[in-house]
Amino acid sequence: MVASETSKTGKGLNVSSLTSQSFIGRLIQEDYKFFTGVPCSLLSGLIYELEDQKEARYIPAVREDAAVGLCTGAYLSGAMPVLLMQNSGLGYSLNAFTSLNLIYNIPMLVIMSWRGKDGKDAPEHIIMGDIDKQLLQTAGMEYSLLSEANCDEVLKKAKKKICEEKLPYTLIVEKGLFDERH
């Protein structure tokens, strides 16, 4: 079973490949241990991995802005918080970012899924999928599109933004980057 999967995936599969498990492990290594958010199917593998961790905890939030508040409290108490959300949650959380985090210098790592990419998705995702990057940019929030190839580099960038400039940093996750679990 394992052997056939390996042959199907070919050269891409090796110890350093990006999986939900390896990425969560990596975040924990980097001292991100406080996670909250509102689920998205694109992030489901990550959230299930988090539920299995002893060193990190995942707190289900009711809304994305409440998750931003929770991350804020965690940061104020010395933790390095991570917010997981679908890009639809950017609308809910934008006021929290602009009237709290960006002016109080309260950072967090944001992992945001990209629904509605290239206009190919359910109707409710199309507009946000088109404008989410512009919204982040307009708000002055730096982001990167996460990939297996740039993972090390963008995590370094994020850490710098969070620890030195004390500003949030967003990693955008496309469909297929992590496994989806139901």
Place this chain on the structure above:
Amino acid sequence: MKGTEAFQELLPLIKDDEPVIHANGFICRESFALKDREANFYMIGSMGLASSIGLGVAMCKPEKKVIIIDGDGNVLMALGTLAMIAAEAPENLIHVVIDNEVYESTGSQRSLSGKVKLEEIARSSGYKNALKIEKKEEIKAAFVKLKESPGPNFLLIKVAPCFDPSTGRVTHTPEEITERFMRAVG
């Protein structure tokens, strides 16, 4: 009871190193004018988030009593956060709500708390204790009891909408508020 009288009763019962998260609007101004403390987190915007911020602090600082001073409009905006608090159930969290039944800082438009019982919502969400107080003489005993009992606990204080507009504004910048708070809370 005036809102400021509620603060006069409450603030002496809070130790210097106990984190207090203040909702935006008059809550911050009343508290700041009476007694500024480094462990006070004052919100100038982001209505509704004092409760989730307080939850985050309470979870990460289980050894300290953490106090949220919220308003009725704020609680109504973030009712879902009551469920998050009840689900995580930090024993060290006390959620105080100064309820004047209006949005006073924007011109006293009515809120829903005149008709909706916030203490019952907190209780049925799963807060361990939820009390409602209408007389200032009752604040001390209620707050001390809630501070000593494992939480999360909820204290609703009904006040009259009579904020004195000459009350000063928080003079610290947002960055200063963060730095001071983190220094005090450690």
